[in-house]
Structures are given as C-alpha cells and as structure tokens.
Amino acid sequence: MTGNTLLSVEDVTVDLPTPRGNLRAVDHVDLTVGAGRTLGIVGESGCGKTMLSRAILQLLPKKAKLSGRVMFDGQDLVQLAPEKLRKLRGRSLAVVFQDPMTSLNPVLTIGTQLIETLQEHLELDDATAKKRSVELLAAVGIPAPEQRLAQYPHQLSGGMRQRVAIAIALSCEPKLLIADEPTTALDVTIQAQILDLLAREQRRRHMAMIIITHDLGVVAGRTDEVAVMYAGRVVERAPTPALFKKMRMPYTEALLAALPKLDAAPHTPLPAISGRPPDPTRPLQGCSFSPRCRYAVARCQSEKPPLEAAETSAHQFACFHPIKTHADADA
C-alpha cells in the first residue's frame, strides 16, 4: 500500500481568521490515496471537506493558514515553488468543482477553455489541440463536439457544462482527480450519469480520484475507501465495504440513516440528525459530535476521542463508545 501511495495528507490543519475569531476548518487530518484508487470524503455542509480539497490543491483563500504536509507524487505541495505547483496543476492534479454554472468562464468559449489547458501543459499545435478537444468532449458524452467548441458556457445545460468541466479536468491525463461535490448542483437524473462517467474515465485512465460529497449513497459503490468528516476532523475511515458492513462511529450511522430509502412508505419522515454542527470558531473540549450523539456519556464531553484503529488497521474511528458489532455482542 505504501509503495504506490500517490497522495498523502499529513496532519493538515487549516485555520481561517474571521471577525468572530479563528475558525478551524480542517483539524489535523491524515489521509492517503493510492495510485489508481478512489477515496470518498463524506460529511455535511461546513464539515471542512471543501476546505480540505482546497488545501490539497493549494487553492485556499489568501488569509487561510495551513499547517502540515500534502505529499503528492513525492513532493510536498505546501512547500513547492509556485511555478512548479502551476506545472503540476491541471497536468497531474486536476479538479472538478461543485457548480458548473460558475466554474466555467462566461466570456470564453468552451474551445478556448479546453485548448488553453492542453497547450499550457502539453506541447500541442493548434490543430492537434483542437482535435484532442473534440475527442475529449466526445469522450465525456457531449453530442456534436465540433460545434460546441465555438459555444459559450451559457448556451449549455448544467449537466453539459459539468461534462465540459470533466473534459477539462481529464484533458492532460491527470494522476489524481479531485471531484468536489460534482453532482450536487445537478438534477437527480443527471447525477448518476455524471458519476458513472467519472467512474468509467477513472478506470480507463487508471487515475486516482477523491470524491467529496455529503451523500453516503454516492460513495457506496464507487469508492475503495471512505473518510467521514465532522467539524473539521476525520471521525471514521475504512475500506468502503468494511464501513458499510459495520460502521462504528455514531455520526456515520446517523448520516446513513438520514438517506431517503426507496422502499420506505410514502411520507415517511427522514430521521434527520437533530441539532447543528458545533460553531467552528468555538471548538468543544470533548467529541464535537457529543451534543448530538444519542450514545454520548460524560467522558465524551470532556475528552476528545482520538482516531484509532480497531480490529483491523484499515478501519479507524474516533469514538469512546463505538456502535457494537455482532462480534462484540457475542463476546
């Protein structure tokens, strides 16, 4: 596993100064992604997952303070010179943002936005770059790709724009693609198409991928490993099958319970997680989830549970009173 680690996030913390005080958006996060593997990062809004992705890409707001290391392909992105970082971005490290309505430049044609990426990183003449662009648009399922090159983003639907954004991300055959809620802004019917497209292209190109989402359903069949984030921390981390077989962290359980079920009777109320995430400018002394946790005891409020491995080294969680599994109950 360590032999082919592509990305390792080591003890990354992101602090944002706000008028109300320091906001710790990401709190000592460790993660690894192997070459060609898929990691899902799951958590509700404001849990720090987008900030973590921006930290990996080195695209944090100017005022943000980042500590820790982001090792990508043997180099620490945090320390990397801007010019070297620029050559890496778009080339071996690509991203698809959440909202395709705002992530494409409204005044430049689709063709310009694709071709500029190709020509920035690969030495392509105009004709070759144009040919590659048409191939890329066709590969992401855009009909009449030649005509699209001359069109502007506003002439395309949201789903089509996200396909263009994916084509841009894939254009230079990246080693790692970060998809930050790639389907949140899209119609439900389009979501599955986009996710399937990402999965297909990932397999074809043998690239690693990080899918960031608030939807456990999205990561279920599409990732090798899942990290659940809450209040800036990773609270549970496991290979995907292991996580869905026996989740240990009450927060993960609550997230899964909050998913609408297709076989539920109509008008069944969703079991939402009561309360709100803690104010990130006023961190709690104990477990951040304890105020909302139905298993919480006194110790949860006074002491922060560390992220530790349990029976297998691959499955880690941060909880003093993890959900009992069948094996535990038998013992």
Added chain:
Amino acid sequence: MAFFVARRLLYLLPVLIAVSLLTFSIASLLPGDLAYTILGDQATPENVAALRADMGLDHPIWWRYLGWLGNVLQGDFGRSFRTGQTVLQAVAERLPVSIELMLLAQFGALAIGVPLAIICAARSGGPFDRFMTGTAFGMLSVPTFLSAILLIYLFAVELRWLPATGYVPFGEDPLANLRFFVLPALTLALAEWPTIMRVLRSDMIATLQEDYIALAKAKGLTPARILFVHALKPSSLTLVTITGINIGRLIGGAVIVETIFALPGIGRLLIGAILTRDLIILQGVVLLVGAGFVVMNFLVDMLYAVLDPRIRHGHA
C-alpha cells in the same frame, strides 16, 4: 445580434428628439430678445420688428422648433449672426482639436489606470494596493485647473520642455502639434485615471473571487493569462461605461483645459458663443455635441455585447 443592434438603434430616436427639444428650448427661453441682441442698443423698434419677422420670431415656439428641426434634418444648423460662419463650419473647424485632445487624454488615462488597477487587484490589500488607492483618492480631489497650472509651471516654466499654450494643426507640423497637446492631454488624463483605476480594481477584485478563476488556477494557467484573459474581460463592463461617458463628455470639449492652454476646440467655441450671446451657434453646437454623446453611448452598448456573449445572445 442584428436584432440587438436594431433595437438599440431604435432607442436612439426618442433620445435624440429629446436632446433637440431641450437644446432648442434652452436657447429660446433665455431672457432677452434675440433681435435686440443682434441689433444692439441703438436699434429702433421698426428695425427690431422687421428682424423678428425676418427670423420668424413672431411665430409660436413649437412652430419655430419644427422649422429649426426641419432645417437641421436637411443639414442646415443655422449661421452665426456675428461671424456669418455656419454652425457646421464652426464645428468642423474645431472638432478635430477636441477629438485629438479627447483621444490623447483617454489613451493616457487608460495607460495609467488599467495597469495599476490590474496590479492592485492582483495584490489587493498589499502595500502597493493601499498606496495606489490612497494616491488615486487624493488625485480625484485635485481640480483640473490646479493640475494644469502645476504642469505648466513644471514642464513649461521650470524645465522648458514643452510649450505652455498654443496650437498648430496636425497637418502642418505633426511633431509641434503633439508637443502642444502633451500638457493639456496629461492634465485631463491625471483627472481621469483615478476613476478608471478604482472602478476596474474593484470589479477585478470581485472577478478574482469567482469559481472560474479558481478553476483557471487549478488548470495551471500562468498568472498573466489568468489576469488578462480570464479576469480582465469580465471585469471591464463598468470601465467601458465610464470611458464612454468620458469620451462623450470630451467631444463637447474640455472647457477649462482648452481655455487654459488656448486650444481652439469645441469647448472654447461654446464659451465664446455664450459670452457673445451667439444663440444660433450655441444651440447648434449643443445639439451636435448631445448627438455625439448619444451615439457614443450606443457604441458603448455595442461594446458590452462584444465583451459579454450573454448580452449578445439575449441572456442576463
């Protein structure tokens, strides 16, 4: 696009009619009888009555307006009763001066304001940005007559590099012509670059927060390409507007600057007409200048469509 242009052109018509109505009524409603003004103090009532009849001043104002408008539409703007020169001759003589001054001033203001705005926006909040924003604010409060006098003192009196006043037509001696224009154009540019810089800077800072700029960075584009290709165009709509307004305003001449530097432009023609109560020249020039302003704003609207495809395609 053709539909867009046609619709904008149609909007021009009522505006131009309003401009003509306003110009005509200003000149007609000024106190004092035009016939007395022309004939002077010694005029006999008979002479005045004869002239009034001759000029059609006996008719109601709307009748005179229609008559004047009819003449204007045939290209006859009237003739100065002082010099005998037609309005069109007077304007044609002075317009090149005002336009040259306007072009040089705008070019100078943009050449100072745009690069500074881009640098400030790219490093917003930094020491250079704070220094330039402060400087621009200070420059905004310096009136043109003051900077004109300071420039004359420095470059004409002390250093003796440039002439203080005067004018040579471009056709006669291009180099001398430009030397005469440097100081007046610089005076106007100094008054205008702060607005250009402040407007473009703040629009650019807003644009740089956009998702598509983050994506441009994530694509590994060079900082120069991000600033000039991805950020400048979507940030320049307000800049184009104020540049258009400035140009429109300066077609009417820069009255103060033309007076200080003794440039024979439209501004001085207007001042002269006002001081000598040469109402025919006055209303003709104001109408032409007003029309120029309206046409200029039409061109600015067209430029929006060039800058932003969403306007071109009827979205947004």
